[in-house]
Amino acid sequence: MADSKTKHGWRADKLDHLGSSIFAEVAAWKEEALQAGKDVIDLGIGSPDRGPTQEVREVLSKAVLAEDSYAYPSSSGSPAFRKQAAAWMAHRFGVTVDPETELLALMGSQDGLAHLAQAICNPGDMAIVPDPGYPIYVGALAIAGVKPYLLPLRQENGFLPDLDEIADEVWAEAVFILLNFPGNPIAVQAEYAFFEKLIALAKKWNVLVVHDLAYSEMGFDNYRPLSILQLPGALDTAVEFHSFSKSFNMAGCRIGFLAGNREAVGALRKLKGNIDYGVFEPIQTAAIAALKQAMERPAGDRGVAPLYERRRDAFVEVLAAQGWDVPKPKATMFLWAPLPERFRMGPERWSSRRFARELLLSTGVAVIPGDAFGAQGEGFVRIALVQEEATLLEAARRIGTFLDVLFLSEITD
Structure with a gap:
């Protein structure tokens, strides 16, 4: 010893x-x-x-001063936060998710990205991740004992992955495929047809699609990023991470959420319920204000x-x-x-x-x-x-x- x-x-x-x-x-x-x-x-x-808007800061300040703000929060997120996040998904993307079973609050999307493989995979399983990709994609697999299949993003393909390049044996073994449009480090955009093909392949091979949409509100030149959950039937085989860090300048607040397939969301909820007590309630209250403000903005803002x-x-x-x-x-x-x-x-x-x-x-x-x-x-x-x-x-x-x-x-x- x-x-x-x-x-x-x-x-x-x-x-x-x-x-x-x-x-x-x-x-x-x-x-x-x-x-x-x-x-x-x-x-x-x-x-x-x-930082976030003055209104969001004022909401946060007031919530921090409230006497009842210091109890343990729910590890799933407050019902008010989950309800508002679901309302924003409907407003922004036309997507309907059940705030009770298909949405989970997180300490930032990286929190969820770091833990998802532990919740839905067993050691020795395989997952498909992009190369290049955000470092936690591969790091999370190492923590969970999951083998990475590195999917190359090449300049000659416009940095979109070639889904046909993935061998049948890889699809058959993979538990999930993780992609990021628009991405970090590469801000490539995926169109509706690409997502359609991805969802069809995922259903064929019973692979969960994990879409990291941390940059949903940072589209330029009249481009507005899509949610994969907009596609018919996506809830059967996909989940999506959302972040307040970039969209609302709340990086230090550490709040985000996962939405989509209820089995995968439920698995992460169960894991998170055993390792932390969730996001500080005043931060959830500020995040609610940020979502409401976004939904109330005039067209064109x-x-x-x-x-x-x-x-x-x-x-x-x-x-x-x-x-x-x-x-x-x-x-x-x-x-x-x-x-x-x-x-x-x-x-x-x-x-x-x-x-x-x-x-x-x-x-x-x-x-x-x-x-x-x-x-x-x-x-x-x-x-x-x-x-x-x-x-x-x-x-x-x-x-x-x-x-x-x-x-x-x-x-x-």
Whole structure:
């Protein structure tokens, strides 16, 4: 026993498969840049730089002061929250879900993403997840002892997964398939026909579809993201995560919900009921206010979307003027930027990690290397539009100087 303890220590091996070490590396690079006197502009972490509306803050403040707000909350979410979330689903997507059996409050969508595999899979099962994808997708499988089948998102396919590429043996073994439209790190959009095909395949093979719709309210250029639950029969085989972090600037509040298939929702409810007591009631009250406010907005008011659309347009325009053409995403707060051509095609190709590190240490601008999200992310960096426009433009100018200096050094060499 002593030898076993000495060998393994007080740390589970599965923790080595949680997320990506690159995030810790980028944090170390930022500290190195700060120590060198750089003014760091952090475009790495996707945390909104603004708070919720004044009305939501006032509701939260009042609820926090109430004497009866400090009892244990329901682990499923208050009936009022679940009823309002269901009403918002009907208003926003035309989707009807039962707030009692088909909707579950969460401490943010990541809470649900981290625990769902434990609730619906057995150790040794398989799940299909995207590559590149949000790190918790694979991390959650490691915790649950579930094998990942990595579904590549390739540029030549417009970053949509090729469902026909998934072998019958994989469909037969998989318990669920997890996808994210519009996604993180890639803001690809899926149309109705894609969801139809996905639902048909899921029903054929008895696979649960898990759709992460954290960016539902961040569509640009007249694009409004779809809910997979809009499709006929989707409730038979799909669930969907929703988040208040990006849609309502409530990232620190930690609240979201899962809606959809009652068996899967019920399984997660049972697990969560044994490991936590749910979301602080005043935060649920504030979330109710945010949903009501969204439902009462006049037609044409798109909430947080116009802010990020303006930032996207200004930043991409200046980057292009500096010599780096980056595609404009149709949604989310992220750019998925291919490295400038001379870094990808030259005699000495740069990795995403080298590019991000050199950029940060030279200019103070922090971005995330694409390989943090999976092997298919190599050759890209993720840039978060989480600074005010003037700061983004300053970051773009610094990037331009960085590219010019490297170009001149290549000529000199």
